[in-house]
Amino acid sequence: MSEAITETEFYGESLLLYDSVLIELSSRINIIRKANMLRSGRDPIENVKTRIKSPESMMNKLRLKGLEPIAESIPGNVTDAAGMRVICTYIDDVYSVASILASQKDITVLETKDYIKNPKPSGYRSYHMIVELPIYIGDACRRVCAEIQLRTLSMDFWASLEHQIRYKHDIPNRKMIGAELKRCADEVASVEMNFITIRDMINSIKNNSTGGEEQTAQTAPPDKE
Numbered sequence: 001m002s003e004a005i006t007e008t009e010f011y012g013e014s015l016l017l018y019d020s021v022l023i024e025l026s027s028r029i030n031i032i033r034k035a036n037m038l039r040s041g042r043d044p045i046e047n048v049k050t051r052i053k054s055p056e057s058m059m060n061k062l063r064l065k066g067l068e069p070i071a072e073s074i075p076g077n078v079t080d081a082a083g084m085r086v087i088c089t090y091i092d093d094v095y096s097v098a099s100i101l102a103s104q105k106d107i108t109v110l111e112t113k114d115y116i117k118n119p120k121p122s123g124y125r126s127y128h129m130i131v132e133l134p135i136y137i138g139d140a141c142r143r144v145c146a147e148i149q150l151r152t153l154s155m156d157f158w159a160s161l162e163h164q165i166r167y168k169h170d171i172p173n174r175k176m177i178g179a180e181l182k183r184c185a186d187e188v189a190s191v192e193m194n195f196i197t198i199r200d201m202i203n204s205i206k207n208n209s210t211g212g213e214e215q216t217a218q219t220a221p222p223d224k225e
């Protein structure tokens with residue numbers, strides 16, 4: 001059996017670019033979280049994961065596209081060598097974080113796929129963005145692509161579960177499990193809308209009992225002393 005190729009062996013010097021774009025995006029996400037905490041006392045993000053696509057998975061993808069399975073084939077052809085998953089608290093947090101990132105002048109959004117508004121037939125829900133941003137290595141500047149997947153905790157839980165059966169070949173009752181997963185996806189989508197309604201009801205009760213002070217604290221930055 002041949003030994004698996006390492007990230008460094010496969011990606012070579014471009015690994016630094018993919019690592020760096022994830023560091024840069026992580027830093028922007030951190031600033032969004034801190035700014036939101038200051039303004040509203042609430043963090044819209046539960047957690048963030050980053051990954052470099054495994055060499056094996058990248059080579060398969062390049063072959064499927066009819067390209068030579070080498071790192072040099074990636075630019076202009078594959079945009080998810082660097083990937084970030086942002087897990088948000090509520091569905092509206094997904095859209096607000098996506099829109100803040102998209103509003104940053106040096107970030108170009110090359111593509112978006114809204115699988116929340118238009119779920120995949122499997123039931124998969126998530127908001128995908130392909131972005132491109134400048135990365136400085138010393139005095140050289142390169143624009144590097146990354147895929148950002150934004151979703152809620154329950155969408156993430158669902159996707160992890162579904163991912164387990166997707167790549168297992170020896171699963172009996174695959175059709176039945178797929179149908180059950182689809183049913184769960186629909187139920188989760190409806191429960192998530194209920195969460196937002198309940199959150200808004202709680203906020204409006206809080207605002208009424210504080211004479212609107214909480215509203216000010218939640219929507220506006222704190223006044224300067």
Ligand code: 0O2
Nearest residue numbers: 053057080083113120122124128149158159160162163166
């Ligand atoms: P990995 O290991 O997560 O990187 P493209 O990548 O654009 O060539 P596609 O399918 O048009 O291909 O892209 P899309 O729809 O934006 O999906 C890309 C990624 O979303 C996938 O990456 C998965 O991470 C996730 N995804 C998409 N559909 C599903 C789904 O039905 N179930 C689950 N669990 N995840 C999904 P990769 O490259 O497949 O793998």
